[in-house]
Amino acid sequence: MLKCLHYSQLTQLNRAMKKKYISLPLFFILVFSFYIDGFSQCTYQHKLDSIVQLLDMPGAKFSIIYQDGRQENYATGYSDSIRKERMNLQHVMFSGSIGKTYAAAVLYQLVEEGKVDLKEKFFNYCKGECWLSKLPNIGDITVEMLLQHTSGLPRYIENEQLWIDIKNNPDKVWSYKDRLQYAFDMEAVHKAGEGWAYSDTNYLLIGMLIEKVTGMDYYEVVNARILAPLDFKETYGATRRDVPRLPIGYSGLEDFFHMPKQMVVEGRYAFNPQMEWTGGGYASTTSDLAKWAKFYYEALPFSNETLQKIVTPNPHGVLSEYDSYGMGSFIFKSAHGKAYGHTGFVPGFRSIFLYYPEQKIAVAFQTNCDTYKGKMTLLHCVDEILKAEF
Structure with a gap:
């Protein structure tokens, strides 16, 4: 206390x-x-x-790292609202799409090593996977478009059959094709390179590319290149239903997702989170997420030149006067100035990590629910917490 x-x-x-x-x-x-x-x-x-x-959230966690490297971590509410078990600093939560930044960081390293060309057509790296031709736009998509979300690929998770199949077979171990087949019959959102549409499908292809180029399992690559060198001890690949120290996640999703109200029962998640893979794919504490924001946006895993590509809005990435998208990151207009970051969602959990470049402060916020009362976004939640600092 x-x-x-x-x-x-x-x-x-x-x-x-x-x-x-x-x-x-x-x-x-x-x-x-x-x-x-x-x-x-x-x-x-x-x-x-x-x-x-x-x-009316069940619980939440917040971490902040100051310019000088000092870190503070906070927890509140309940990890289990029924049993009144308190949320604590050791609890980990699925970080959702924030995990895309690990995939992006590895890919940038491969680019800087000359093993991947951003301007190259993605399909040229995976010619042996003929079934990929069933994806819309696939022959015109470059690696850069995948990172920018400008490929026009539809979101495979918007196919309701996916969620029906998850409910019917929660222990399923998913392959490349198992995931991507749900986008086969979907229309392209726009022509390749001629618009912007956020899509997890883009990052599934990035995961394929990483494994093809390195010849290694994706999680092994991230561990060897990111997690182990940077000493992340509270970040876990979401490859099993019984992730350690996982609080109960509460879901209020619509019927489309076919999810239960309580996403964790006796320490087991409602389905195999390995399904998400490079669309997210990790569980973490806010302490590690804040550290990752600090490292990612201070260009520790790659060059400053790469960082500028990450945080500069791409040609189609200006989404509103308040937010835009670069190449592996959102750029937000927050109550406290410019902020770089990413949000994350999986059923039962929501997360955000942010970096304020003017103040050189990194933060992370997570909650064990996917819906809550009111219209505050996670960015607004962090803005409110940081009033004390700014």
């Missing part, structure tokens, strides 16, 4: 320190610094508590 230092405590400390002959000016500098830091921590906890109550 974080505690604030109140005025009465300051007075008592002051008297004690006088007896020790410490100079008052130095003492007040030290105590004032401690007071401000404690006040900030109390405010973050209070803001997080208030948001969870306001939006």
Whole structure:
């Protein structure tokens, strides 16, 4: 439990320190610094508590990393609302589409190593997979378009049959074709390179490309190139239903998804999350997610030149006056200035990680529900929490 230092405590400390002959000016500098830091921590906890109550979320977690590398982590609410078990800092949650940034980071490394060309047609790397020709636009899509979401590929998860099949066979282990076949009979959203439409299908193809070029399993590649070198100890590949320290995720999704209200029962998720793969594919603490935001947007895994491509809106990526998309990242206009980041969703969980380039602050927020009261977005939630900082 974080505690604030109140005025009465300051007075008592002051008297004690006088007896020790410490100079008052130095003492007040030290105590004032401690007071401000404690006040900030109390405010973050209070803001997080208030948001969870306001939006009727079961629980949530929040982490922040300052410019100097200091990190603070917070949790509130319940991991199990029925049993009244508290959310804690050790709980991990599925981070959804934030996982796309791991795939993007690995692909950028392969580009910088000369093993992949962004301007090359994707199909040229996977000519042996003839069944890919059933995907719309496939012959015209470049690697760059996949990263930018400008390929025109439809979202395979918008085929209701996928969710019916998941419900009927929750333990299924999914192959490339198993996932992508749900997009075979769907129309292209637009011609390749002539528009923007967010699609998980793009990143499934990026995962295929990574495995074809490296000759390794995708999760092994990410672990070797990203997770192990950067010392992520609380990030797990979502490859099994019994992910450790997973809280209950609560779902209010429409009937289209065919999902239960409680997505975790006795520690097991409602279906095999391996289905998501490079469309997301990870579970993490907010502590690790905030660290990943700091590393990703300070160009640790790749060059500054690559980072500029990531955070510069692509030709079709200006979505509104408030948000745009570069090449593996959203660019948001937040209440506190420009922010780079990504959101994530899987049934029962929502996440966001953000980096504020002007302040060099990284944050992450997660909640164990996919719907909640009110119209606040996750970005708005973080904006509200950060009022104490800005």
